[in-house]
Amino acid sequence: MDYGMTVRLHRPFAETVEQVRTALKEQGFGVLTEIDVRATLHEKLGESMEDYLILGACNPALAHQALDADRRIGLLLPCNVVVRSEGDETVVEALDPQVMATVSERPGLRPVADEAAGRLTAALESLSR
Template sequence: MSYQISVDRSAPHTVLGLRRTVRIDHAGDDIGAGMAALYELAAVTGFSPAGPPSTTYRGEFRAGTSTEADFGLPVAPESIRAANEEVTVRRSEPEIFAHLTHRGDYHRIGDAYSALYEWIRGSQYQQAGPPTEVYLVAPDEALNPHDLLTEIRVPVVLAELVVRVSTPFAETVAVVREALAEQGFGVLTEIDVRATLRTKLGVDMEDYLILGACNPNLAHQALDIDRHIGQLLPCNVVVRTDDDVTVVEAVDPDQLLRADNQAALRPIAHDARDRLAAALSAVAKRATTQ
């Protein structure tokens, strides 16, 4: 089966979420049970579904193993009548993702994943997060297996906007700040995700810091053209640990622009992207010389 693969930007929306463990050898049963529980939560709490459900897999799919999966349902926030501690409601952030659509049952869906990952490896992008299946036509809606329609999404970033270094997390954060400053960026916001989740939810995770970087000159130029562009400011730069390496990732300002944004914003977005790429390149070079 051939697939058409493209890269798009997701729109922010409100998501009702539920995390469950999925046994790979019983994925069909566990996913079905998770979806049933998700829709039951929506009914009990008064959320109105506003789009197709999805499953995001947090681990690898290997026979004989299990993985955590996040079941998600876009909902209309104004429909809320009640809530309880079981319900997770979040506002999704815009992200860039590569995607394709698989038609038919799930026995051959591995071919779709293989095609998507192969495309990413040969592209200018790198994977930036776990895959998500969006069930455009789910089993309870299909008259026969051929009618099933599943969109597979993989978050991506431009390869030039992600680096992996061997220097420790704290040292890397300091180097990132210096490299950003050299490109005219100041850090306006700082979110320690690990500390926040530990304090608010009692959940532990790896080091994960989000730096909100802003170049005042570029921001001024963009705001003079379109005051709404402030919704995309500042540019987020993530520093996180991944096993024994530290990963630095920057948002692509050009990809965040909508198709209907004024053409005059494009050169500013390109400039911001080039500066972020130069900063990350400097981080990689300094890591190799330390």
């Protein structure tokens, strides 16, 4: 099962990060958390790697609906969006919200996952324009 949605861009990493933030905001998502994996691994382990940022994106209305359907769904929230460098490309990946509905198997999550997936897809597609 493919659990992510991906776009590959020929843009600088920092520029892409800002565009991702804007695209998420336009779809009703805020960024609750930000993990700079590159900096963390360098600081904690002395390891080097490519630019790699994890953004914890949340649409409050959708999160509320998901939690009403299944209180345990918080284990899968927020929606992680990864921005990373790969060669001369910047890759943007988002966890497919359908994974949430599949893991939980609660019927009330399917419409929430559908809407979240639609919004994340729209955000990612807007990056390619």
